[in-house]
Amino acid sequence: MITEKKGRITKLLFLSILLSFINITLFADIQVEFRNSKEKAYIKTVKIDNIEYFAVGELQKVFKAKHIAEDRLENKLSVSIYNETISILLNSSYASFKGVSHNFQYDCFYRNNTWYLPIHFLKNTLPTLFPSKIRFNTNNTISADSVTDNRIKVIVLDPGHGGKDPGATGKISKEKDITLDMAFILKNKLEKELDGVQVLLTRSKDEFVSLQNRTKFANNQQAHLFISIHCNAALSKSIKGIETFFLSTANTTESRAVEALENSVVMDYEGGQEAVKNYDDLQMILADMHQSEQLEESSNLALRIQSSLMEKSSTIDRGVKQAGFYVLRGAFMPSVLVELGFITNVDEEKKLLNKDYQNKLADSIVEGVKSFKQKYD
Numbered sequence: 166m167i168t169e170k171k172g173r174i175t176k177l178l179f180l181s182i183l184l185s186f187i188n189i190t191l192f193a194d195i196q197v198e199f200r201n202s203k204e205k206a207y208i209k210t211v212k213i214d215n216i217e218y219f220a221v222g223e224l225q226k227v228f229k230a231k232h233i234a235e236d237r238l239e240n241k242l243s244v245s246i247y248n249e250t251i252s253i254l255l256n257s258s259y260a261s262f263k264g265v266s267h268n269f270q271y272d273c274f275y276r277n278n279t280w281y282l283p284i285h286f287l288k289n290t291l292p293t294l295f296p297s298k299i300r301f302n303t304n305n306t307i308s309a310d311s312v313t314d315n316r317i318k319v320i321v322l323d324p325g326h327g328g329k330d331p332g333a334t335g336k337i338s339k340e341k342d343i344t345l346d347m348a349f350i351l352k353n354k355l356e357k358e359l360d361g362v363q364v365l366l367t368r369s370k371d372e373f374v375s376l377q378n379r380t381k382f383a384n385n386q387q388a389h390l391f392i393s394i395h396c397n398a399a400l401s402k403s404i405k406g407i408e409t410f411f412l413s414t415a416n417t418t419e420s421r422a423v424e425a426l427e428n429s430v431v432m433d434y435e436g437g438q439e440a441v442k443n444y445d446d447l448q449m450i451l452a453d454m455h456q457s458e459q460l461e462e463s464s465n466l467a468l469r470i471q472s473s474l475m476e477k478s479s480t481i482d483r484g485v486k487q488a489g490f491y492v493l494r495g496a497f498m499p500s501v502l503v504e505l506g507f508i509t510n511v512d513e514e515k516k517l518l519n520k521d522y523q524n525k526l527a528d529s530i531v532e533g534v535k536s537f538k539q540k541y542d
């Protein structure tokens with residue numbers, strides 16, 4: 166009796182081990198073909214409980230994902246492909262990308278020291294996130310853009326204000342005119358100094374462009390950097406100096422004041438309270454995991470530009486600050502806002518209108534961008 170039971174248990178044990186082997190078997194690999202290249206890659210897939218999965222590390226191998234970082238504290242896995250970050254909520258079937266959630270059907274899970282994602286992520290999610298770059302074909306292959314080049318190649322300059330919105334006004338000039346002049350000078354210098362870099366402007370004449378459309382433009386152009394150019398204003402005519410901002414919720418009263426000034430365009434020229442509400446919905450983007458990762462690069466870019474500006478301008482260093490500018494909120498690339506000086510200070514207004522001084526400021530910004538580019542390229 167006892168030996169027979171033992172035998173049955175052994176058989177059952179053997180059977181269940183066999184079954185578990187059958188449950189996790191290797192499945193057909195997915196071939197990835199790169200456009201404009203003979204290069205090919207394969208994504209290994211495994212079938213678990215009849216659902217096909219792949220290890221997240223395959224993305225690193227195939228798409229040269231810049232980094233795959235697991236953050237247990239925030240319960241997410243970040244994967245950077247084509248310079249964009251996808252945040253995957255651990256143990257769920259959700260990914261967040263540019264503030265939008267995407268469902269990939271089956272929960273991702275952790276096994277044998279790696280995270281597994283369902284193949285739905287390759288077939289549907291990636292082609293949805295990168296419609297112009299990744300396509301899943303009917304013959305179970307993927308066509309994708311080559312992914313080797315991570316360099317900064319497109320920079321969007323944003324001359325503040327314009328058209329019906331003059332920005333701050335000085336004794337003899339308007340902010341909107343100085344910012345446009347500066348943008349043109351800066352564009353020429355950047356394109357001359359940085360090989361192969363294309364510089365685009367959110368406006369190239371005296372016209373009104375809503376704050377939302379400025380960042381939308383940068384996103385559509387898939388810009389790698391966004392630099393918004395402004396002049397400052399203060400009630401006290403003695404106040405002067407340069408300051409550079411990067412995005413966050415404003416953390417000091419002073420930053421809030423500049424933030425209010427630059428954001429007032431929404432109240433004044435973009436449809437008042439209703440428009441403000443729309444922009445505040447953009448706060449959700451701020452909360453999105455994606456943008457927080459750009460904060461570090463934005464603050465680094467701001468630091469480099471500000472310190473470079475201080476070397477040549479001999480005005481007061483008002484430092485690098487954080488503020489919640491609407492114009493920076495929707496941008497999905499490192500973004501900064503530079504306040505080149507106070508138009509309300511008679512001396513500084515004169516300097517801001519001086520061609521030599523404008524060139525000096527532009528040279529400094531180029532230096533800042535150059536050193537940033539050297540670090541991150």
Ligand SMILES: [Zn+2]
Nearest residue numbers: 325332395396
């Ligand atoms: Zn401004």
